[in-house]
Amino acid sequence: MTRIRRALAGLSVALAVGGLSVLVPALTGPAAAASLVQVTNFGNNPGGMEMHIYVPDNHPANPAIVVAMHGCGGSGPGFYSGSEFASLADRYGYIVIYPSAEQQAGFGKCFDTWSDAAKRRGGGSDPVSIVSMVTYAEQHYGGDPNRVYATGSSSGGMMTDEMLALYPDVFKAGAAFMGVPFNCFANAADYPPGSSKCTGGSMDRTPQQWGDAVRAAYPGYTGPRPRIQLWHGTADTLVPYSLLQEDIEQWTNVFGLSQTPTRSDTPQSGWNRRQYADSSGTVQVEAYSIQGAGHQLPMSGMAAVAIAFFGLNGANPTTPPPTTAPPTTAPPTTAPPTTAPPTSNPPTGNPPSGACSATYRTINSWSGGFQGEVTVTAGGAAVNGWTVRWTLAGGQTVTQVWNGTLSASGTSVSVRNASYNGSIPPSGSTTFGFLANGSPSNPTLSCTSP
Template sequence: MTTRRTTLSAIIIAVLTLAGVVPATPASAASLVEVTGFGDNPGRMRMHVYVPDTRPAKPAIVVAMHGCGGSGPGFYSGSEFASLADRHGFIVIYPSAQQEAGFGKCFDTWSDAAKRRGGGSDPVSIVSMVTHVRQRHGGDPDRVFATGSSSGGMMTNEMLALYPDVFKAGAAFMGVPFHCFANAADYPPGSSRCTGGGGLNRTPQEWGNLVRQAYPGYTGPRPKMQLWHGTADTLVPYSLLQEEVEQWTDVFGLSQTPTSTDTPRTGWNRSRYSNQVEAYSIQGAGHSLPSSGMAAAALEFFGIIGGGDPNPPTPGTCAVKATVNAWNNGLTANLAITNTGTAAINGWSLAFTLAGGQTITSGWNAAYSPSTGQVTARNAGHNATIPPGRSVDIGFQAVHTGNAAAPSSFTLNGTACSTG
């Protein structure tokens, strides 16, 4: 009887599929998956992909790239792109660089191969990842985007310069202009002409020519660019933000004078150059971007979030109560996150700031990254949804050097929470 029912079910599914009807399947929890054999891979890179359970027939694709010493899985855990993918139905590719460059493994933005379209190295590997996702998951070729932090922000500039026909927009956090590094010896650490001192200074036309020479003869549309930098960044000098602005405004033939300026959030000073380039100066921020809410701003620039997140927790719709139990040089902290709004929160990331000298050693009911400073806790599979009026409890154990204060400055999915 069991065999007969199984065969009958298979026949029914086949008939429905031929008729264009896809039968419902049980819901499953999306997870980060490593992909091997994804195509031409001269950079010998590793590829991880996050495919949300709910997505349109032709989902957008976002390539999200880590900083030096990081990894794809680390950027998945430490940024908000995956939780936003759950909310908005796009696919995220997380490449892992394999090139050693003094700061650990970094994306190759210095070699001759990496500066020529089709030249090889990491850019070719990343395009192979995009092609794989388009073929395997039906990704929309007209909605492919790049973003990244530090080394990943530098590679974002690379990908938009080399493959303007693949990427429609980019958001570079703490990056440098395309073709800033002369060679491997010029890459940090050391005496880099690009990032040493105040940073390399070229004219807008010189910067723009480098982009135009990367793909000679290309006359199609150029991807628009969003640029982010902290004013207190000393590792990748803040002055390089202006060099990036000069490069991309020249590529678009725009004036160096912004068409508008505003402050979308406290400390976020934005300059817009028509609708093709925008630059964010983050007041007082060091080499620590993206922080809470910036991923959503990038997705709005891409057009994945149309005119803002359609389902955000609005101000005042979350509350966090922190309880700390401390001893000698250790402590435990319990965080009760309450949805005080009227709509369910589906998928969440809680950003907060640890007191100085504290380092998380373990945690429960969430994934925590990084372990010091500004930390992001991402939901576990069993507590991803917070119904209105309900709470979830998470916590961690940490060591401290004398300051056992509770964490502060809580934001849930980019929105500030009340405390009590």
Template sequence: MTTRGTTWKALLGSALLACTLLAPQASAAALTEVTGFGDNPGGMRMHVYVPDARPAKPAVVVAMHGCGGSGPGFHSSSEFASLADRHGFVVIYPSAQQEAGFGKCFDTWSEAAKRRGGGSDPVSIVSMVNHVVQRYGGDASRVFATGSSSGGMMTNHMLALYPDVFKAGAAFMGVPFDCFANAADFPPGRSRCTGGSMNRTPQQWGDSVRRVNPGFTGPRPKVQLWHGTADTLVPYSLLQESMEQWTDVFGVGQTPTSTDTPRPGWNRSRYGADVEVYSVQGAGHTLPSSGMAAVALEFFGITGSPGPAPGPCSVKAKVTAWNNGLVESLTITNTGSAPVNGWSLAFTLPTGQTITSGWNATYSPATGQVTARNTGHNAAIAPGGAVEIGFQSTHTGNTAAASAFALNGTACAAG
């Protein structure tokens, strides 16, 4: 009788807790769609994330999704929004509308898109930047581009077309500017660019950029390039081609001026002061992963160096399970000596579990490798302090706790 009573109380408590998860939670700034932002030949959609706390002239980051994705999807799956809360910059999330055979992708192939002011997506993106500068007082001298896959391709594209608009860019899994011959050359499987055999000389790649603005004499935006060694969708060999393009544009050689490994598996090569290349060992078509956005922002000069680790942490997990559901609470403790101001907690959800709701954080995606991000009321964790978050999940029999926790890219000990 005692066992049944205890079990019933546990189930009732879990059910009541599950109901509370559906209640509205306090939050920071919200992602907002913007219409009528200016000339939009690409027919693109625009979302913007404006943090509540920001300077009078905040920096502006254009963050671009991969093929088949969207601006809101990249907002929820990347760390740029939580970093914007911490550092006070505005994030533009464009949504591509060009169908490319396997989802909507940014146009980096058409002749219009390869000309400055020629039309298509690049002109739409510049209109978004101008809108944010005018509407939110964004700093026109601190505009940056970044993106994943198709968004990484467009990052290199925008730096080539509009060096007077962008100060720097970080391209994840991209290709060099002018790699695609036309629309027919874009889809995987029949693309010369991404077919694995693309090989031009550094000067040929550099000439592609110089032809866009033959009279341009101003400073070029610095470039950070990221690629996984196990990427087969956008071949790893294209990292070499992108490096050759930008080193030639900057007039530096293809031999690194320095090399190091700032994080395990992240092999960094620097070519002068303006080109930085990350080869990520064993990574497939999965970038950016946890901590990489912060490194990109440090390269842009928006933040200080994140260093090898932001400080030690621990996470204690507690699971209450029933039938095909469970509730898990996570206590995140800052065991370091410095405060944490804005955080994201990455963790692995056991196979068969799917998050259906949560509290004190936002969660994305709902399965697999999940990232929880702070809400407006719990962004700060003082030294020795802790925050508690949690979620409700369905399961198919595996009721184990989440594992492999990392706070702002730093592994946490089990509490």
């Protein structure tokens, strides 16, 4: 086995994230006596992956296990050096497994979340290799099988969703940074940015469709599902911010939860959090929108929040913290979403054949801005192309639209269908979303179709 010392402590290192090289400060290394160790022959390895493991000097007899996964073009040792999970392991006594992906995806080695084998429990490829690593850590390091967690950035965040869907009996919880919903990619050709429907800004499925994908990954499973924490930057264009909402829809549906958060807040400036708790108060889904952040997560301090969500810092991760007074300093006016109760303006009566109708709801709101969603519904005949128009309230400006094309003149706004969602079958529907400055309102929408 090869021992790798953290020789870059205190310097800057290049962290490969989703095919991008992001320069980040290397973090203070763990105690000199502990080091990253490569493990060979760890078991069934259809993905041909490499395994590295970090075991802190001080840990309980049966430590928790965290699987921490890099972005495209990265490696396990690179993610060890460029993230805070190892230094937190020194503090809290858990083991960290760092897998290295070997699948080529056109712009570096990435975790396989696209193949048919990777979408079926026990189907092969990277997911089976990762489970083998977990089993090895349990057998050779005394890892606690009841406290196994997954986390990762970009490609690793995508694989986090993947592992929770395929192996809900192995993983207790996960934290996905800049990931996508499970089964978002159709195949290998759909994976690279620029040609991907998943990450090309056109992905829009219903919560039921997303939830069904997870349930189909392990047919007949009726046991508990792993809790999930989701992170995304509002300025991410490589893995679009709109996919955070799709991810939320998937996991709230899996848990049978409303898409209306049970709690929302701003834990710190620029971090807007939505929590979705079940009837017992357990937060099953937690989503962070990071103001102005591009494809560069996790940033400093975020790994610690993920570890707290797992409950590995000694806190109770399942119960929402007490509501605190609003911060004395309001978030910037361009802050990304937290949440306000949804509002809508349902159409009156049934739309005529060949016509369309549109309904609005506020997904999130914060001081100085909000996130809205519009559902476009066909009448008794198919719609081939649609345009939704409304008038902005005082102080409102639309800053970003997805699944549609924006036109604005003064306070008059129109959104036309994109190339991929203009055709709607009879009684079918599609949605588009937007971010806006100002306070949310309940606009009167009109929908026209050629």
